[in-house]
Amino acid sequence: MIRDPFHYSDAVLIIPPALVACLEFFDGERGELDLREFLVRLTGDLEIGELQRHLTDTLSSAGFLEDENFAARKEHAHRSFAEAAVREPVHAGSGYPNEPEALRETIRGYLNGALPENGAGEGRVIAIAAPHVSPFGGVEAYRAAYSALAPEDRERTFVILGTSHYGAPDRLGLTRKPFRTPFGETQTDGAMVEELAKQLGGGALMEDYCHAVEHSIEFQVVFLQHLFGPSIRVVPLLCGPFLSVYRGGFPEDSAPVGRIFGALGELAARDGDRLLWVLGVDMAHMGRRYGDDLQARAGMDEMDRVEQRDRDRIAQISAGDARGFWERVRENQDDLKWCGSAPIYTFLKALPHARGTLRRYQQWNIDEHSVVSFAGMSFSLR
Numbered sequence: 013m014i015r016d017p018f019h020y021s022d023a024v025l026i027i028p029p030a031l032v033a034c035l036e037f038f039d040g041e042r043g044e045l046d047l048r049e050f051l052v053r054l055t056g057d058l059e060i061g062e063l064q065r066h067l068t069d070t071l072s073s074a075g076f077l078e079d080e081n082f083a084a085r086k087e088h089a090h091r092s093f094a095e096a097a098v099r100e101p102v103h104a105g106s107g108y109p110n111e112p113e114a115l116r117e118t119i120r121g122y123l124n125g126a127l128p129e130n131g132a133g134e135g136r137v138i139a140i141a142a143p144h145v146s147p148f149g150g151v152e153a154y155r156a157a158y159s160a161l162a163p164e165d166r167e168r169t170f171v172i173l174g175t176s177h178y179g180a181p182d183r184l185g186l187t188r189k190p191f192r193t194p195f196g197e198t199q200t201d202g203a204m205v206e207e208l209a210k211q212l213g214g215g216a217l218m219e220d221y222c223h224a225v226e227h228s229i230e231f232q233v234v235f236l237q238h239l240f241g242p243s244i245r246v247v248p249l250l251c252g253p254f255l256s257v258y259r260g261g262f263p264e265d266s267a268p269v270g271r272i273f274g275a276l277g278e279l280a281a282r283d284g285d286r287l288l289w290v291l292g293v294d295m296a297h298m299g300r301r302y303g304d305d306l307q308a309r310a311g312m313d314e315m316d317r318v319e320q321r322d323r324d325r326i327a328q329i330s331a332g333d334a335r336g337f338w339e340r341v342r343e344n345q346d347d348l349k350w351c352g353s354a355p356i357y358t359f360l361k362a363l364p365h366a367r368g369t370l371r372r373y374q375q376w377n378i379d380e381h382s383v384v385s386f387a388g389m390s391f392s393l394r
Contacts, residue, residue, distance in 0.1 A: 013025070013026055013027075014027065014074075014076055016075060016076070017177075017178065017225060018086075018089070018178060018221075018225055019089065019102070019224070019225050020075055020082065020085040020086050020089050021074055021075030021076065021085060023074040023075065023076075025070065025071070025074055025076065030054065031067065033050070033054075034047060034050065034051065034054075034067060037050060038071065038077060040078070044064070047064060048060060048061075048064055051063060051064055089221065089224070090221045093219065093221050093223070093224040094219045094221075096189065097189070098189050098190050098191070098192045098197060099187060099189040099190070099191045099192065099223055099224065099248075100192055100224075101191075101192055101193045101194065101230060102224065102225060102227075102230070103227050103230050103231070104193065104194055107146050107147065107227060107230075107231065108147060108231075108234055109194070110194055111194060112194045112195060115193075115194045115195065115234070115238075116195075116238065118147075119147075119234065119235065119238040120238075122147055122148075122151045122154060122155060123154075123155050123158065123159065123238075124155060135392040135393065135394065136162075136285065136392060136393075137160050137161060137162065137165075137288070137390050137391065137392055138285070138287075138288065138289060138363070138366060138391055138392055138393060139288065139289035139290070139291065139359065139363070139366060139390070139391035140157040140158065140160050140161065140288075140289075140290055140291070140388070140389065140390050140391070141157060141291040141293055141329075141352075141356070141368075141387065141388070141389040141390075141391075142154050142157035142158065142231075142232060142235070142290065142291070142292060142293075142388055143157075143231075143292075143293070143294055143374075143386035143387075143388075144174065144175060144227060144228035144231055144232070144292040144293060144294055144352070144386075145294050145376065145378075145384055145386055146231075147231060147234075147235075149376045149378065149384070150374060150376060150386050152372050152374050152388070153372050153373070153374045153386050153387055153388040154235065154388065155372070155388065156371035156372030156387075156388030156389075157371065157372075157388035157389065157390065158235050158239060158388075159371075160371060160388075160390035161239065161288075165240065165288055166239075166240035166241065166244070168245075168285070168286060168287060168288040169201050169204070169245040169246070169247060169283075169286060169287050169288070170232075170236055170244060170245065170246045170247070170287075170288050170289075170290050171246075171247045171249065171279075171287050171288070171289045171290070172229050172232050172233070172246055172247065172248050172249065172290045172292060173249050173251055173289065173290070173291050173292065173355040173358060173359055174226060174228030174229035174232070174248070174249065174250050174251065174291075174292040174355060175226075175228045175250075175251060175292060175293055175294070175351050175352050175354065175355055176220075176222050176226060176228070176250035176251055176252045176253070176354075177222075177226060177228070177351065178222050178225065178226070179217075179220060179222040179226075179250050179251075179252035179253075180217060180220075180252050181252045181253045181254065181255045182215075182252060182253075182254060182255055182263070182266045182268050182269050183215060183216065183217055183252045183268060184208070184212060184215060184216045184217070184249055184250065184251060184252070184272050185216070185217050185220030185222050185223060185249070185250030185251075185252065186205050186208060186209055186216050186217065186218050186219070186220060186248075186249065186250075187200070187205070187218075187219055187220060187223045187248055188200055188202050188205050188206075188218075188219070189219075189223070191229070191230065191233045191246065191248065193230070193233060193234050193237060193242070195234070195237040195238065195242040196237070196242025196243065197242060197243070198233060198237070198242070198243065198244050198245070198246045199243055199244070199245045199246070200245075200246055200247065200248065201245055201246070201247050204247050204279070205247060207279075208247075208249075208275055208276075208279070211271065211274075211275040211278075212268070212271050212272060212275055213268075213271070214268055215267075215268030215269070215271045215272050216272075220250060222250055223248065223250060226250060228250070228292040228293075229248045229250065229292055231292065232290050232292045233246065233248075236290070251354040251355040251358050252354065253353075253354055254266075254269065254353070254354050254357065256338075256342065257341060257342050257345055257346050257353070258345050260342065262335070262338055263338070263354075263357060263361075264361065272358065273358065273361040273362055276358065276361075276362035277361065277362045277363070277364075279362075280362050280363050289359060289363070289391070291352070291355050291356060291359055291389075292352075292355070293351075293352025293353075293355050293356055293386070294350075294351050294352050294384055294385070294386045295322055295325075295348070295350050295351075295352060295384070295385040295386050295387065296318050296321075296322055296348040296349060296350060296383070296384070296385040297348075297349040297350075297351060297382075297383075297384055298314070298315065298318055298348070298349070298382065298383050298385075299379075299381045299382030299383055300381040300382055301378065301379055301381065301382035302349055302382060306381075307380075307381045308377070308381060308382055308383040309377065309383065310375035310376060310377050310383050311375055315375055315383050315385075318348060318375075318383075318385065319373070319375065319385070321340075321348060322348070322373065322385050322387075323370075323373065324340060325337055325340050325341070325350070326368075326370055326373070326387060326389070328340060329356060329360065329368050329389070330367060330368035330369065330370060330389070331367065331368075332360060332364060332365065332366055332367050332368070333360075334357060334360035334361050334364070337353075337356070337357065337360065338353075338357055341353045341357075352386075359391075363391075363393075365393050365394075366391045366392070366393060367391065367392065367393070367394040368389050368390065368391045369389060369390050369391070369392075370387060370388075370389055371387075371388045371389060371390060372387060372388040373385070373386075373387045374386055374387065374388075
């Protein structure tokens with residue numbers, strides 16, 4: 013089954029098992045004669061012209077080949093998002109209910125009576141880390157994170173640092189658009205977004221199309237609106253992956269990344285308690301879905317060892333030890349496949365005096381053979 017996570021195409025193609033190997037020939041290096049030779053060997057029939065044309069035409073018309081049709085689809089999608097007045101709720105109806113009352117009841121059930129409260133003994137909470145997995149899979153961690161907030165937090169501006177699953181590496185994705193959900197529209201702090209864009213230059217992508225399809229911020233917005241009303245003030249920031257995971261060194265060795273940390277640090281120092289940082293982050297991704305040769309089961313066998321390593325990283329986060337955290341992330345080029353490492357490291361560098369409290373660690377079988385881990389955390393200045 014082939015689908016397009018960028019939503020340039022809304023088609024879903026089912027490729028017959030016998031033809032799956034043919035997809036390797038659409039790599040920009042091999043040509044039609046190579047594909048024809050393979051099909052002849054596969055079928056034992058010299059008359060495969062119609063099959064070859066059908067396969068190629070189907071992939072092209074669906075937008076799954078890098079050709080003129082794909083380029084037109086991509087250009088149209090990017091232009092439409094840039095010109096749109098709001099960021100639409102693309103995961104309503106799949107990740108959560110698309111009707112306001114049903115959504116309200118669902119989130120109320122997830123929070124299970126937990127109300128915003130001051131984190132006991134922590135001082136005023138300046139940040140939380142919540143999952144970005146589908147809410148029904150990470151209920152306990154979402155509840156732990158959002159119950160750390162206080163009623164008076166509704167007056168603050170929520171700086172949401174989300175994982176950019178599809179974004180440019182070593183870059184911050186910005187948008188001026190308010191986020192719409194079934195609850196209503198947020199207010200985006202346009203002045204703050206413009207300020208970041210000016211300071212970051214090439215380190216930021218304005219109206220980054222990834223915002224149009226990304227779930228890591230959208231899910232946080234839904235929880236925040238449930239707690240504090242639809243018109244919350246937000247600054248939505250998508251953190252692309254840091255290449256130093258593979259190259260060695262530290263993210264700030266890249267000049268654009270260094271500017272990101274500097275600009276966000278200045279923002280945090282200047283606006284202080286007026287801001288509340290929300291990290292939309294998952295942790296380990298293990299099992300067959302993620303390319304591992306193991307049948308992962310939450311809390312069992314190999315996943316028990318993964319939990320120990322996760323908790324070691326969480327300890328570095330809680331201590332505000334950005335360097336120690338990143339040294340662990342880049343071990344074996346992050347074989348735990350934490351997709352929240354970039355937002356977490358960004359936060360630790362921007363607010364070096366923040367100290368964290370682990371409120372809930374959780375693992376979830378996203379399918380029979382694959383597990384995602386995540387946590388609910390809160391942060392204060394200590």
